[in-house]
Amino acid sequence: MTDFAIAPPRSQSRAVRIGLRWLLYVILGLFALYYLLPLFVMITTSLKSLEEIRTGDLMALPREVTFDAWKTAWSGACTGIQCDGVKPYFWNSVLIAVPAVLISTLIGAMNGYVVAHWHFRGANIFFALMLFGCFIPFQVVLLPMARVLGLMGIAGTIPGLIFVHVIYGIGFTTLFFRNYYVTIPSELSKAAKVDGAGFLRIFWSIFLPLSLPIIVVSIIWQFTQIWNDFLFGVSFSQAGTQPITVALNNIVNSTTGVKEYNVDMAAAIIAALPTLLVYIVAGKYFIRGLTAGSVKG
Amino acid sequence: MAPILDIKNLYKNYGAVEILKDINVSIEQGEFLVLVGPSGCGKSTLLNCIAGLEPITRGELHIGGRNMTDVSPKNRDIAMVFQSYALYPTMTVAKNITFGMKVRGVDQATQQEKLQQVARQLQIEQLLNRRPGQLSGGQRQRVAMGRALVRDPKLFLFDEPLSNLDAKLRVEMRTEIKELHQRLGASMVYVTHDQIEAMTLATKIVVMKGGVIQQIGSPAEIYNRPANLFVADFMGNPAMNLIPAKTRANGVGTKIEIARKDGAPIVLTDTQNRNLPEDVILGVRPEDIGEPDHRASQTAQAAECMVDIVEPAGADTFVVMQLGGKHVTARLHSETSAQPGKRQQLAFDLGKVSYFAPDTGQRLN
Ligand SMILES: Nc1ncnc2c1ncn2[C@@H]1O[C@H](COP(=O)(O)OP(=O)(O)O)[C@@H](O)[C@H]1O
Ligand SMILES: [Mg+2]
Numbered sequence: 128m129t130d131f132a133i134a135p136p137r138s139q140s141r142a143v144r145i146g147l148r149w150l151l152y153v154i155l156g157l158f159a160l161y162y163l164l165p166l167f168v169m170i171t172t173s174l175k176s177l178e179e180i181r182t183g184d185l186m187a188l189p190r191e192v193t194f195d196a197w198k199t200a201w202s203g204a205c206t207g208i209q210c211d212g213v214k215p216y217f218w219n220s221v222l223i224a225v226p227a228v229l230i231s232t233l234i235g236a237m238n239g240y241v242v243a244h245w246h247f248r249g250a251n252i253f254f255a256l257m258l259f260g261c262f263i264p265f266q267v268v269l270l271p272m273a274r275v276l277g278l279m280g281i282a283g284t285i286p287g288l289i290f291v292h293v294i295y296g297i298g299f300t301t302l303f304f305r306n307y308y309v310t311i312p313s314e315l316s317k318a319a320k321v322d323g324a325g326f327l328r329i330f331w332s333i334f335l336p337l338s339l340p341i342i343v344v345s346i347i348w349q350f351t352q353i354w355n356d357f358l359f360g361v362s363f364s365q366a367g368t369q370p371i372t373v374a375l376n377n378i379v380n381s382t383t384g385v386k387e388y389n390v391d392m393a394a395a396i397i398a399a400l401p402t403l404l405v406y407i408v409a410g411k412y413f414i415r416g417l418t419a420g421s422v423k424g
Numbered sequence: 425m426a427p428i429l430d431i432k433n434l435y436k437n438y439g440a441v442e443i444l445k446d447i448n449v450s451i452e453q454g455e456f457l458v459l460v461g462p463s464g465c466g467k468s469t470l471l472n473c474i475a476g477l478e479p480i481t482r483g484e485l486h487i488g489g490r491n492m493t494d495v496s497p498k499n500r501d502i503a504m505v506f507q508s509y510a511l512y513p514t515m516t517v518a519k520n521i522t523f524g525m526k527v528r529g530v531d532q533a534t535q536q537e538k539l540q541q542v543a544r545q546l547q548i549e550q551l552l553n554r555r556p557g558q559l560s561g562g563q564r565q566r567v568a569m570g571r572a573l574v575r576d577p578k579l580f581l582f583d584e585p586l587s588n589l590d591a592k593l594r595v596e597m598r599t600e601i602k603e604l605h606q607r608l609g610a611s612m613v614y615v616t617h618d619q620i621e622a623m624t625l626a627t628k629i630v631v632m633k634g635g636v637i638q639q640i641g642s643p644a645e646i647y648n649r650p651a652n653l654f655v656a657d658f659m660g661n662p663a664m665n666l667i668p669a670k671t672r673a674n675g676v677g678t679k680i681e682i683a684r685k686d687g688a689p690i691v692l693t694d695t696q697n698r699n700l701p702e703d704v705i706l707g708v709r710p711e712d713i714g715e716p717d718h719r720a721s722q723t724a725q726a727a728e729c730m731v732d733i734v735e736p737a738g739a740d741t742f743v744v745m746q747l748g749g750k751h752v753t754a755r756l757h758s759e760t761s762a763q764p765g766k767r768q769q770l771a772f773d774l775g776k777v778s779y780f781a782p783d784t785g786q787r788l789n
Contacts (some may be wrong), residue, residue: 314510318476322524322571323498332523336514 135180216374243308260298283365367396426489434483461632503572707778713754723775
């Protein structure tokens with residue numbers, strides 16, 4: 128009976144709720160479309176022939192799917208005078224990104240561990256300076272860094288670029304790990320000290336095994352930064368050591384002959400694939416790691 | 425033989441803040457020392473100093489006759505159980521227990537043998553392959569104990585090891601720890617804020633407040649002859665009655681006058697001739713106030729009091745009155761006829777009373 132009495136207003140509000148929900152979906156759908164459109168254009172264009180691009184509609188699906196542009200982009204496109212495609216530069220990027228990501232993550236973990244669990248004189252100032260490092264714009268360090276690389280004798284080399292990215296990344300990775308490790312109770316390291324473990328032993332046996340979520344965060348963050356970097360890549364490389372972002376720029380900007388949009392698009396997608404892959408593989412750990420709290424002992 | 429633990433004039437500062445002040449404690453082989461005090465009084469800090477996890481600011485600390493000032497925790501021959509248990513979350517129970525031996529390079533066979541021995545002792549054999557996250561609070565507690573026991577150290581340190589357990593389990597584990605101590609004959613330092621734990625476990629109690637030791641003594645000494653008002657109030661449940669009173673020496677003994685809300689003051693006679701100031705705080709345990717027929721003691725003195733509240737508690741019944749402007753609790757038999765709002769004959773046993781100076785709080789007798 129009472130149900131009956133209050134039924135009309137309730138069903139009304141329910142209709143409103145459903146309406147609002149649909150409106151929300153439509154808006155979200157439109158946004159998704161808007162953001163996916165460039166990707167759609169890139170993929171379809173990369174699968175078309177030059178002929179079709181010139182005559183056809185930008186939005187249309189390819190009439191005839193061809194992977195020629197991808198082949199050219201990978202191993203035949205010209206970057207200036209050389210015509211080896213993006214392949215060598217792709218491997219350059221791998222050779223730069225993988226060690227730089229691993230080294231900066233490891234150093235960040237170690238720094239975070241020290242700042243969070245080994246209170247030394249000036250620890251707070253040290254950490255504040257590290258944080259400050261996160262906010263220094265790339266452009267500011269270009270000239271001093273060039274000088275340092277020159278003095279170290281690794282200017283224009285891949286180890287040089289690794290060094291630059293490690294230095295620039297440590298601020299961020301230290302921040303990640305420090306914030307994660309302060310949530311780990313200090314009694315844990317005290318127990319290990321009484322058990323006889325030293326500085327490194329406690330790090331390897333107790334802290335690192337607990338760190339998977341934050342390691343994933345650090346790897347995704349660092350990989351994205353380093354793989355997508357253009358400024359350091361273009362400033363501190365020479366012929367033969369350029370990363371893929373620089374090569375892509377050169378392909379797109381080389382003005383000899385006709386503009387091969389399909390090749391440009393294919394090269395751009397190849398350049399973006401690894402970061403995409405990292406997100407898909409490790410994405411769910413990323414969110415989990417960012418929100419991970421303390422270890423319930 | 426040198427004491428197992430000997431602390432002399434120990435001070436500990438954090439920055440400019442003095443946390444521990446002039447600590448002097450020593451224990452012999454096989455003693456069970458309990459550090460008790462309200463939270464924040466520096467018990468954990470003192471324990472960390474003993475363990476070497478915190479450097480001491482001044483003073484000396486010897487373990488087994490050796491000066492420990494520059495000795496790291498791992499070389500102090502101690503084992504420690506922490507309040508949060510501090511089990512290594514990614515390791516199994518077995519790995520948790522053997523970690524210390526592994527770090528010290530003990531061979532596999534010995535590790536396994538000791539592990540099995542400790543697991544049997546603590547009845548955690550079926551848990552060895554689990555991780556701490558898969559254990560209940562009580563099981564974690566046992567594992568933490570196991571990690572300490574397996575070391576077979578010169579000195580055990582416990583930092584409130586039972587405070588995270590529920591009441592029933594806490595009592596059970598308390599008994600087990602006591603039994604363990606008796607069986608092993610080991611030396612232990614045990615921190616707690618729970619005075620009952622202190623009374624039941626200790627062979628020697630150290631009562632602390634604000635980083636200063638208030639009293640050191642056996643449980644009986646601490647209970648019967650508290651050194652000051654703080655100890656008197658802190659140890660015992662219900663707490664000791666601390667009643668403002670006036671005294672008057674009269675040749676054969678001491679007259680003690682306690683004001684009452686309604687009617688003339690109660691006058692009791694302490695037959696011992698004590699040299700007391702006029703104003704004192706009289707300390708009487710609730711069990712030293714009872715019905716006259718139950719207290720046929722020579723030193724008992726009867727007086728009629730107005731009962732305000734009656735609280736049956738199973739074996740005993742507590743009654744609360746107003747004396748000297750304070751709530752005073754008496755512990756009566758469960759079959760007492762005391763009624764709230766009625767007058768009741770009560771006997772005060774003056775044989776075991778304490779007298780304190782109202783201004784300094786120090787014991788007078
Ligand atoms: N690392 C530290 N730095 C500064 N002050 C501390 C530190 N550790 C503890 N204290 C202070 O020392 C006092 C005693 O702490 P603690 O020994 O943990 O007390 P308890 O164990 O008796 O509860 C507290 O007031 C606490 O705030
Ligand atoms: Mg404590």
